Amino acid sequence: MNTQTNFPEVFGALADPTRFAIVERLLNEGDLPVGQLAEPFKMSAPAISRHLKLLESAGLIERRIEKQWRVCALKKERFADLHQWIERYRAFWNTSFDRLETLLDNQQGEDNDSSR
Amino acid sequence: MNTQTNFPEVFGALADPTRFAIVERLLNEGDLPVGQLAEPFKMSAPAISRHLKLLESAGLIERRIEKQWRVCALKKERFADLHQWIERYRAFWNTSFDRLETLLDNQQGEDNDSSR
DNA sequence: TCTTTAATTAACCTAATTGTTAAATGAAAA
DNA sequence: TTTTCATTTAACAATTAGGTTAATTAAAGA
Numbered sequence A, B: 001m002n003t004q005t006n007f008p009e010v011f012g013a014l015a016d017p018t019r020f021a022i023v024e025r026l027l028n029e030g031d032l033p034v035g036q037l038a039e040p041f042k043m044s045a046p047a048i049s050r051h052l053k054l055l056e057s058a059g060l061i062e063r064r065i066e067k068q069w070r071v072c073a074l075k076k077e078r079f080a081d082l083h084q085w086i087e088r089y090r091a092f093w094n095t096s097f098d099r100l101e102t103l104l105d106n107q108q109g110e111d112n113d114s115s116r
Numbered sequence C: 001t002c003t004t005t006a007a008t009t010a011a012c013c014t015a016a017t018t019g020t021t022a023a024a025t026g027a028a029a030a
Numbered sequence D: 001t002t003t004t005c006a007t008t009t010a011a012c013a014a015t016t017a018g019g020t021t022a023a024t025t026a027a028a029g030a
Helices: A005-016 A017-029 A033-038 A046-055 A076-087 A100-105 B007-016 B018-031 B035-037 B045-057 B078-087 B101-110
Strands: A061-066 A067-072 B061-066 B068-076
Touching: A005 A017, A005 A046, A005 A076, A005 B007, A005 B018, A017 A033, A017 A046, A017 A061, A017 A067, A017 B007, A033 A046, A033 A067, A046 A061, A046 B035, A067 A076, A076 B078, A076 B101, B007 B018, B007 B045, B007 B078, B018 B035, B018 B061, B018 B068, B035 B045, B035 B068, B068 B078
Parallel strands: none
Antiparallel strands: A061 A067, B061 B068
């Protein structure tokens, strides 16, 4: 399997709200240069730069140089790995949801967790 | 969608190797009492206890009392949430793998998603 | 060349995380 | 009821994470 994927490291990269938002944005808007990625946050450029470096080390993004900009892009492989990982849990979460299953089958009009 | 699922928090819970191993073990071996979960680690009981508390706060596990033991179990909802999240990236990672696709096809086989 | 723009690296500070040991809790067994 | 077992809480120390400002690099444009 994907023995080269260090899942705790990847999850650690996604564990910060800023980094998570960056990843989500790259999914929704496609590749973006560092400056534009930084713009929505009221955080210094060096802080963003370090977040991006961490995402890159975890293999979630890559940076390429384009003229005077560093453009960030999601790396497909890592997301494929994450998908494979969570798929292993399908047999568990997808069975006998009992009274929860109707709710979820409705395709998430809302969530159903009452634990918090 | 699952707006009340705090993904950075959930990822943070999975970002520690000990906690990740605990979650994997619960998937592979089913519900286990705290003492047995702690056994493979050369870490004090309080340390394990706090890891479990964090997993519980993130909604990844729950603890029930059974005789003199606290038995830990994975929570389906949270894994379903994670799956829904990564599914949103499928359109991205599943298309035009280009020269990578042969490499990855070797190991992952076909995916069988039924959630949409 | 000189200046500007884009981004990173360095040095530093504070807060959060993760581990420890000792004490506390609460149910079961004696 | 007293002891034992299973686990948690409290208090504390060491490390890591995440932010800041100042200095550096590197390419573009004047």
